[in-house]
Amino acid sequence: MNSPVTVSELSREIKNTVESRFSFVYVTGEISNFKDHSSGHLYFSLKDSKAQINAVIWNSRVRDLNFSPENGLKVIVKGRLTVYETRGTYQIDVFEMMPAGAGELQKALEILKKKLSDEGIFDSRYKKPLPEYPEKIALITSETGAAIHDFLKVTEKRYPLVEIILIPSLMQGAGSADSICSSVKKANSLPDKPEIIVITRGGGSIEDLWTFNEEKVARAVFGSGIPVVSAIGHEVDYTICDLAADMRAPTPSSAAELIFPDVRDLMLRIKAAESSLNRQVYNKFSNLRNVLANIERNYYFMRPVDLMNEFRANLDSIGSSILNETRRKLNQIKNSLETNQKLLNTLNPDNILKRGYTIIKRGDKIITARKNINIKDKISIKFHDGSANAVVEN
Amino acid sequence: MKKKKDDESFGSSFKKLEIILEKLENEIEDHSLEEIIKNYEEAQALLKFCRKKLEEAELKIEKIGAEEEN
Numbered sequence: 001m002n003s004p005v006t007v008s009e010l011s012r013e014i015k016n017t018v019e020s021r022f023s024f025v026y027v028t029g030e031i032s033n034f035k036d037h038s039s040g041h042l043y044f045s046l047k048d049s050k051a052q053i054n055a056v057i058w059n060s061r062v063r064d065l066n067f068s069p070e071n072g073l074k075v076i077v078k079g080r081l082t083v084y085e086t087r088g089t090y091q092i093d094v095f096e097m098m099p100a101g102a103g104e105l106q107k108a109l110e111i112l113k114k115k116l117s118d119e120g121i122f123d124s125r126y127k128k129p130l131p132e133y134p135e136k137i138a139l140i141t142s143e144t145g146a147a148i149h150d151f152l153k154v155t156e157k158r159y160p161l162v163e164i165i166l167i168p169s170l171m172q173g174a175g176s177a178d179s180i181c182s183s184v185k186k187a188n189s190l191p192d193k194p195e196i197i198v199i200t201r202g203g204g205s206i207e208d209l210w211t212f213n214e215e216k217v218a219r220a221v222f223g224s225g226i227p228v229v230s231a232i233g234h235e236v237d238y239t240i241c242d243l244a245a246d247m248r249a250p251t252p253s254s255a256a257e258l259i260f261p262d263v264r265d266l267m268l269r270i271k272a273a274e275s276s277l278n279r280q281v282y283n284k285f286s287n288l289r290n291v292l293a294n295i296e297r298n299y300y301f302m303r304p305v306d307l308m309n310e311f312r313a314n315l316d317s318i319g320s321s322i323l324n325e326t327r328r329k330l331n332q333i334k335n336s337l338e339t340n341q342k343l344l345n346t347l348n349p350d351n352i353l354k355r356g357y358t359i360i361k362r363g364d365k366i367i368t369a370r371k372n373i374n375i376k377d378k379i380s381i382k383f384h385d386g387s388a389n390a391v392v393e394n
Numbered sequence: 395m396k397k398k399k400d401d402e403s404f405g406s407s408f409k410k411l412e413i414i415l416e417k418l419e420n421e422i423e424d425h426s427l428e429e430i431i432k433n434y435e436e437a438q439a440l441l442k443f444c445r446k447k448l449e450e451a452e453l454k455i456e457k458i459g460a461e462e463e464n
Contacts (some may be wrong), residue, residue, distance in 0.1 A: 015453055133405025141458075152453070160451040161404050172452070262450050266408070270448070273415055274441050280418040281434045288427065 012113045015083040018090060022081035026093060028100050029053070034071045042069060045094065046077065054091035055079070066177065066214045067099055067108035068115060074100040102206060109213050113240060116215070121222045122243045128227035130247060130259060131195045136185035138194040139257070140180060143168040147202045147231070147252040154253045159260030165194055171201040176211040181220040188225050196259060197226050199241065200252040201216070203234030212239035220244070221245050231255035353384035404447040411440040 005013070030047030036042055040059030044053045055077065057065070069075065079094040097104040116122060141148045144167070155162065165185055170179035180199065187197045199221070201209075212232045213215060221228045221244045228247035232254050242248040249255035297300070345351060349359065359382040360367040367373050377392045409425070414437045 106412070108405075133408060135405060137404050156453045160453040163454040163456065165456050165458060178406060182438065190458075262449070266444075266448055268442060270411075270444055271407075273411055273437075277414055277418065277434065277437050277441070280415075281430060284427075284430055393404070 010319040011083070011085040011088060016083055018081055018083050024078070024080055026078050027053075027075070028076045029094065031069050031073045031075055032071050035067060042070065044071075046075070054089065055094050056091055057094045057097065061095060063216070064335045065097060067105070067208060068109070068112045068153065068215060069097065070111045073108055073111070074104045076100045093389045105206060110241070112213070112215055113243070114217040114238065117217055121218060126222070129130065130227050130229070133261065134162055134195045134259065136165065136192065137184075137198055138165045138167055138190070140167050140169050140187065140197060140199045141201060141252075142171040145171060145202055147171075147200045150202070150252040151200055151231075151256050153200065158256060158262050160263070162260065165190065169249060172204065172208045172211055177214045177217050180211065180217050184228070191362050192194035194226060197224060197228045198231065198259065199228060199245070200231040200249075200255055200257055201233070202252060203237065209233050209237055209239055214240070217241050218244040229255055255365035274307060282285070289346045303313075350384055353382070358383055402443070402450075404444060406441050407443050407447070411437055411444060414440070 020306075021115075027046065029048050029052075032045045032047050032052070034042070034044040040062060042059075042062055044055055045057075046055050047053070075097050077092060077094045079092045080094040081090055082093045083090045097140045099102055099108045111339040120121040120126065139148070139151065141151070148166075152164070155164070164382050167183040169183040170176040184197060184199075187194055201212075203209075209232060212230070214268045218240045221230065221241055230239070230242045231249035231254065232239045232241055235250045238248075247258065311332070353359070360373075361380050361382065362373065362377055367379065373379065373392055375392050375394055379390055379392060381390055413431050418433060418437075
């Protein structure tokens with residue numbers, strides 16, 4: 001027998017053998033003892049019902065993961081086996097890790113969703129409003145997909161006023177998540193900032209759309225200062241990117257419909273605005289005309305005419321009173337004339353004679369006293385109806 | 395790039411137009427004739443501008459590379 005080997009020598013031998021034999025492993029198992037170390041490395045065990053094996057993902061590769069590893073998740077890893085001589089342990093140095101199958105993918109997605117949701121990344125209070133009439137938007141999509149075609153077609157028909165900054169990006173497969181993240185960053189750093197970022201791609205398998213379920217995409221979208229519209233897949237597909245975006249559209253075409261007003265509607269509104277404007281101003285003018293007319297009819301403007309009328313009335317009344325007065329005066333005079341006439345009548349000697357008085361005359365002389373006549377004088381006696389001669393006897 | 399003043403956007407003009415209309419519809423009694431005429435003229439100019447923008451619009455697409463990062 002040869003002399004024994006040292007522990008170090010044996011360990012070295014094991015390391016060489018194991019590492020050359022298992023320089024590439026492709027293995028499936030369930031994650032357990034998962035530790036997210038502060039150094040950024042991920043430590044965990046892969047196990048099945050009968051065995052387990054340690055594994056590590058160095059922080060330089062952690063960023064390539066497209067899901068958040070959690071205990072209990074079935075995964076497939078690609079890597080190599082390394083031996084840690086100091087401790088006499090071995091582990092899988094993981095290059096790539098993905099959920100094992102759609103069920104697991106879904107499970108991973110639910111776990112990530114819950115994590116982001118707990119952080120508030122999907123909260124409606126963080127959703128930024130979109131401008132009503134965008135002038136400039138950034139379009140993050142593949143230059144060759146159906147999505148760009150659909151989106152541009154609808155946009156051109158609906159709202160050709162907009163300027164589109166196309167940022168061609170990988171929309172699926174390796175590197176697509178990073179491509180999208182850097183496009184979002186790019187859009188945010190443009191000197192003449194677009195008002196909306198649209199991230200869109202057409203439908204595909206869950207694997208094709210997986211990029212949009214990646215945590216970094218969700219974070220890039222959430223972190224964008226410019227509102228993001230996410231239109232990924234077709235109708236039923238809901239990705240984490242959709243949830244983190246400020247608005248989700250079910251398809252690329254409907255994204256354009258949601259973002260842009262329709263020129264035809266705008267034309268109608270402009271027509272309506274024009275007739276409303278004309279009507280308003282017409283009404284205002286006719287109101288003012290009425291106000292003016294009312295002012296014209298106001299008492300104070302009618303005053304001169306009133307004064308004239310009043311004056312005329314005064315004149316009339318003065319005229320009639322002059323007439324009345326004259327009439328009154330004339331009547332007075334007439335009355336007094338009549339009175340005088342009566343007086344005169346009463347004074348007429350003939351009237352006195354009628355009452356039985358007589359006038360005695362001698363010659364032409366009226367005898368008014370006894371002493372003026374003598375016996376034998378011849379006198380005439382005047383009655384009212386004639387005269388008689390007589391001789392005084394005594 | 396700052397926008398030139400005469401290069402007003404459709405959106406801001408259309409919004410202005412709607413504001414003037416609302417003013418005329420709701421507070422017309424409060425306005426003097428001069429104000430109304432001023433608003434009317436402004437609205438007419440905005441209408442003309444918006445119509446022109448809509449009629450002459452042509453989709454502009456500019457492509458930039460995401461890769462050429464700082």
